[in-house]
Amino acid sequence: MQLSHICFADDLLVFCNGDVNSIRAFQKVLVDFGKVSGLHPNNVKNTIFFGSVPLDVKLKIVKILSFEVGQLPMQYLKVPLLAKRLGIGDCRSLIEKVNKKVKNWKNKKLSYAGRLQIVASVLSAMQVYWASVYMLPQGVIEEIDKTLKGFFYGTKIFLLKAKLKWLGSKNGREEIKWLTNEGKKVHFSTHQVWKDLRVSKPKVLWHHIVWFKFFEPKHAFILWLAILNRLSTQDRMQIWMPGSVFKCSLCDKVNDSIRHLFFECEYSKSIWMVMKGKLLFKGLPNQIDGIVDCLAKYPYNNKIWCTVNRIMLAACVYFVWNERNCRLFRIKKDLQMCSVQLLMGLFS
Ligand SMILES: [Zn+2]
Incomplete structure (x- = not known):
């Protein structure tokens, strides 16, 4: 008979063969241990779990040990203990927990940096905790990923149900058809699904100013939000907090707005x-909408100044926004990135 055991701070897990002789030997170990140490197991607090043990053997074992019989799967330290490979169904509680947390956080009032912090520190940590014990199924990772992306971008997750038709088998293979918005049945393609589900808006002329071959992702992201007027500037904050008085942290004169920050201040x-x-392009205006209109007239090409103009604009917007936030939230001077000095250094 072989015994193997795992000790945690409060608990002892013992694994042995599911036969009467092994259990008798295990019981003798417990009794001998009790004689030496004076510590005896409390049967009310002990549970026995069986994996593929015949019913008659189970009944004999329960009679010998008098432990409570537990049912698999069970959870220990919030993760399921299983006798088989972890499936999507076993991870339902993890998916539900992440969904519940996401619903409880009101992401609309959080900045993108705040949302990213929550995703990294709270929501992903739940998944990482499970992943440190088990290899998570791909479907679970994808589903949690979808939820976290929805939380970050503030969008709802689409459920594709009614529009999918399965139309039986053709040459032994199942063919999937998609019902388009116009009511036509077509071959399923992600292109068609995307076309039907997305909310279409007119194509913007400025996309190549933000997204181009050499864009810096964090600069482009802030520039994109600035062009869409989606940064949490003080003029927008006043709508959420009527009666509050704000002052631009860069000039301390008026409340800030996209137009003020880029670059009327x-x-x-x-x-x-x-x-x-x-x-080289010195004729650029001094307001962001004017700059964007002006640059949008020129298509993106491989000329160096075409790229430098765009990199410069995105960097200016990013570092001014960064400096504004550092001052507004009173980040200690020695910890501050000295954003503007950094910007000057980049282009000197
Ligand atoms: Zn100002």
Whole structure:
């Protein structure tokens, strides 16, 4: 008979063969241990779990040990203990927990940086905890990923149900058809599904100013939000908090807005003028909407200045926004990135 055991802070898990002789030997170990240490097992707090043990043997074992009989799967330290490979069904509780947490957080009032922090520190941590014990099925990872992306971007997750038709088998293979918005049955393709599900808006002319071959992702992201007027500037915050008085943290004169920050504010304008002076394209305006309109007229090509203009604009917007936040949230001077100095250094 072989015994193997795992000790945790409060618990002892013992594994042995599911036969009467092994259990008798195990019981003798417990009794001998009790004689030496004075510690005896409390039967009410002990549970026995069986994996593929015949019923008659089970009954004999329960009679010998008098432990409570538990049912698999059971959870230990919040993860399921299983006698087989982990399936999607076993991870339902993890998926539900992540969904519940996501529903409880009101992401609309959080900045994108805040949402990212929650995704990284709270929501992903739940998945990582399980993944440290088990290899998670691909379907579970994808489903949690979809939920987290929805939380980050503030969108709802689509459920594709009614529109899918399975139309029986053709040459031994199942053929999937898709019902389009126009009511036509077509071959299933992700292109068609995307076309039917997305909310179509007119194509913007400025996309190549933000997204181009050499864009810096974090700069492009902030520029994209600035163009869409989706950054949490003080003029927008006043709508959520009526009666509050805000002052631009860069000039301390008026409340900030996209137009003010990029680049009507005397502080950010002085930076933009220096940066603009370094460009070949000196005729650029000083307000973001004007700059975007002006650049949008010229298609993106492989010429170096075409790329430099775009990199410069995105970097200016990013570093001004960063400096504004550092000052607004009073990040200690020695910890501060000195955003503007960094920007100047990049393009000197
Ligand atoms: Zn200002």
